[in-house]
Amino acid sequence: MKPYLWDPWATARTHPDRVAVIADGERSTYGELTARADALARGLRAHGIPDGAVVSTDIPTGPAFFALALAALRHGFGLFPIDRDLLAIPMGPALLASVSTAVHISARPRTGGPDLPCPVVTDTQLTARTEGPAAPAAPPAAGRLVFATSGTTGLPQAVARTRPRRPYRGVAVVERYGAGVDRGPHLMANPTYHLGTLGPALYALQAGSTVVVQRTWSCDAFTDLADRHRADSAMLSPDRLTDLAEAGAAPRHPFRVVFHGGAACPPRVKRAAVDLFGPVLHEYYGTSHGVITEITTAEWLARPGSVGRPLPGIRVEITREGRPVPAGETGDIGIRLRAADRDPSDTGVLRTGDVGHLDDDGYLFVLGRAESPREIRMARLEHDIRLLPGVTDAAALDGADDRPVCFVEHGHGAGFPDPVPAIEATADELDLPCPRVVLAVSGSLPRTPSGKLRRADLGVLARSAPHGPR
Numbered sequence: 001m002k003p004y005l006w007d008p009w010a011t012a013r014t015h016p017d018r019v020a021v022i023a024d025g026e027r028s029t030y031g032e033l034t035a036r037a038d039a040l041a042r043g044l045r046a047h048g049i050p051d052g053a054v055v056s057t058d059i060p061t062g063p064a065f066f067a068l069a070l071a072a073l074r075h076g077f078g079l080f081p082i083d084r085d086l087l088a089i090p091m092g093p094a095l096l097a098s099v100s101t102a103v104h105i106s107a108r109p110r111t112g113g114p115d116l117p118c119p120v121v122t123d124t125q126l127t128a129r130t131e132g133p134a135a136p137a138a139p140p141a142a143g144r145l146v147f148a149t150s151g152t153t154g155l156p157q158a159v160a161r162t163r164p165r166r167p168y169r170g171v172a173v174v175e176r177y178g179a180g181v182d183r184g185p186h187l188m189a190n191p192t193y194h195l196g197t198l199g200p201a202l203y204a205l206q207a208g209s210t211v212v213v214q215r216t217w218s219c220d221a222f223t224d225l226a227d228r229h230r231a232d233s234a235m236l237s238p239d240r241l242t243d244l245a246e247a248g249a250a251p252r253h254p255f256r257v258v259f260h261g262g263a264a265c266p267p268r269v270k271r272a273a274v275d276l277f278g279p280v281l282h283e284y285y286g287t288s289h290g291v292i293t294e295i296t297t298a299e300w301l302a303r304p305g306s307v308g309r310p311l312p313g314i315r316v317e318i319t320r321e322g323r324p325v326p327a328g329e330t331g332d333i334g335i336r337l338r339a340a341d342r343d344p345s346d347t348g349v350l351r352t353g354d355v356g357h358l359d360d361d362g363y364l365f366v367l368g369r370a371e372s373p374r375e376i377r378m379a380r381l382e383h384d385i386r387l388l389p390g391v392t393d394a395a396a397l398d399g400a401d402d403r404p405v406c407f408v409e410h411g412h413g414a415g416f417p418d419p420v421p422a423i424e425a426t427a428d429e430l431d432l433p434c435p436r437v438v439l440a441v442s443g444s445l446p447r448t449p450s451g452k453l454r455r456a457d458l459g460v461l462a463r464s465a466p467h468g469p470r
Contacts, residue, residue, distance in 0.1 A: 006180070007170025008070055009034050011208040015181055020205060022185075022229070023062035023213035030208075036067040036127065041075035043126030044103070047119075051140050052163060053102035054078035056118075058087055061188065061213045064107060064123055066205060069145075069198075074168040076140030078160060081193045082148060083449060086156070088113045095148055095158045139167035148193070161289060162341050171206040176282070176296075177233070178256035181208035184232035189214040189222055189240060196262035196284075196450060199291065200235040209233070219249040226251035235259040237451025238269065242392045242442050245272035246412055257282050263452040264366065266386040266393060267304045274301070283307060285366060287352055292316065292335055293364050305387070306363040313338035317349055318358055327360045330367060330376060355379050377430040378404060384426045390416040392442045395453050396435070397462040404435035405462035407453070409442050 008030055011018060016031035028036070049055065055077050059065045065081070072079035080101060086092040096104065097117040104110075104120045142164040148156040173180050177200075186204035188211055190197040205211050212229050214221060217240060226234065230253045236244070241260050244250070258277050261284040274281055279297040285307035286292045293316070295308025310316045317324060320331040333356050334349035355376050356366040368379035382396035385408060392409045399405040406423055410416045420437050427435050438461075446454040 003172040003174045005170050006173045006207055007074075007168070008037075008206055008208075009074075010170065011181060015208070018181065018208070019210045021063040021066050021211050021213065023060075024215060026062050028063035028067070033063060033067050034070065036063075037070040037074065039127040039130070040068055040071040040123065041077075043129040044071070044075070044077060046129035047103065047121065047126070049077065049102050051076050052078065052143075054080055054099050054146055054160070055103050055105055056080040056082050056096050056101045056146075057105040057123075058082055058084045059105065059107045059123060061215065066202075066211065068105060068123060069202060070205075072143040072145075075143065076168075077143045078146050078163070079143065080146035080148075080158065081198065083193045086148065087116070090114050091156065093117055095156065099146055099158045099160050141165055142168035145198070159287075159289065162337075171203055173207045176257070177203060177207070179204040179207035179209040179233060183207075183209050183256070184230045184253075185210035185212045187212050187214065187222070187226055187229070187231040187234040189217060189234060190237050190450065193449065196237070196286070197235055200233070200259045204233060217243075219244055219247045223249050223251045226255070227253050232256040233259070237261075238263045238265040238393070239443060239447060239451040241265065241273050242269050245269055245276055246392075246442055248276065250276045254278060255280050259284065261285060261307075262450050264368070264383075264386060264393075266391055268389065269392050270300065270304075285364065287335075287350075289337060289350065290341055292352075295363070299363070303359065303363050305383075306359070306365050308364065309362050310335075310364070316358065316362075316364055318356070325357075327358050330355055330357050330380065332371075333364070333366065374432075377432055381406070381423070381426055381430055381432060381435070385419065385423055388417075388419045388422055391419060393445070393453060395445075395455055395458050397455065397459050399436060400463045403433045406435045406437045407440065407445055407458055407461075408437060409440050409445055412441055 012030040012034040018030050019027055020030045020033040021028050057068055069079055093114050093116050101118045103118055104116050105123055110120045144161045144163040146158060146160045148158050186201055186209050188201040201211050212225055214225055234255055255277055257280050259282050274297055281297045284291050284294045292314055293308035293310050295306055315336040317334045318331040325331040333352045333354045336349055353369050354366050355370045356364060358364055367383040370376045370379040378396045382394050385391060385394040390410045392411055395407045396404050408419055423437055424434055446457040448454050
């Protein structure tokens with residue numbers, strides 16, 4: 001089916017009573033959601049917020065949040081969703097300042113916590129400002145999204161996506177993404193404040209699907225929501241995919257597509273998820289700038305461990321010390337974005353901070369984050385650990401004595417084979433000292449809200465780990 005452009009206002013015109021967003025007891029139709037988005041835009045202009053300015057929000061995922069997201073995209077503002085917990089520490093206000101946030105929008109008046117570098121208003125205060133035209137005389141350029149990086153290796157950074165040059169036109173509805181006015185809901189089971197989670201949900205909403213928000217995670221709640229609403233698509237971070245695979249929990253109503261990404265997914269976990277959900281897994285790899293590669297289940301089964309080929313218009317380059325390397329050789333992963341996604345001043349290669357390789361057919365394999373030759377070997381060690389039987393996730397970090405410390409999560413079931421001999425053999429092949437191995441059951445190591453292992457916290461544990469054979 002040929003893609004076509006669609007947007008929520010088109011859905012509101014043709015299906016005004018179609019439910020747009022459901023979150024616990026809250027729900028909003030497309031007619032209500034788009035009317036609220038327009039009212040929020042009027043309120044922002046009435047408050048003197050200029051075209052293109054960044055506005056931040058800590059509104060919980062639900063109808064009010066998605067109305068604000070649509071207001072920003074259609075009416076030309078930058079939207080920076082940020083976790084309330086992050087705003088409660090000095091780092092949060094610093095992130096807002098780094099992108100010159102013009103106003104912070106909350107669901108309730110702010111009390112306590114560090115001062116923010118901008119005024120604070122509630123969304124109801126914005127919608128109460130009804131003066132002024134409904135829209136500028138000429139449609140503004142479309143808005144954009146701003147995200148904080150997950151901070152797995154250090155402090156989070158704010159990354160503003162490039163603002164489109166043209167007015168908002170919706171999304172190109174593509175059949176393989178399982179969204180549209182003729183499709184069932186999209187189930188959103190991770191926090192809003194990350195591109196990997198918000199991207200598929202916002203796409204589904206713009207294409208005309210209902211978005212069902214799961215605010216509190218559990219396998220039982222996920223399958224119950226999927227069955228109750230007959231969801232056709234969902235997005236899961238690898239840790240939640242692992243939870244479902246470990247529990248053998250799948251809804252009775254089959255998904256058309258299950259998106260996953262945001263962190264490395266061990267092949268054992270993905271194979272179990274394919275067995276559970278069917279050949280509907282759609283993996284992506286990207287940065288806060290956008291999605292870089294995608295891979296279908298069929299492609300992945302032919303190339304286990306790959307994250308796919310670049311999207312049209314995006315180039316992936318593998319280099320070592322600035323020089324391209326042949327297919328199959330490990331190096332730094334760099335990307336050249338599509339012209340529409342680049343800042344006018346950005347003409348070079350964007351470094352991702354990850355290392356990996358391309359195969360002969362252009363499929364990308366990501367090993368992890370690394371810069372020095374030793375870090376590349378450590379990334380390869382970590383990658384190979386994920387391939388071991390029973391392993392659900394892993395992180396290999398330097399210990400206090402330069403000896404690697406390997407944190408290894410494994411399934412809850414009995415019969416997990418001892419991975420230490422294989423890990424020691426791999427370290428020896430990579431010319432690394434004999435590592436210390438720390439075993440943990442799935443889900444017990446520290447993680448970010450987006451589901452990634454919190455490497456900064458694990459690094460502290462690694463440097464304080466006692467010496468010993470294990």
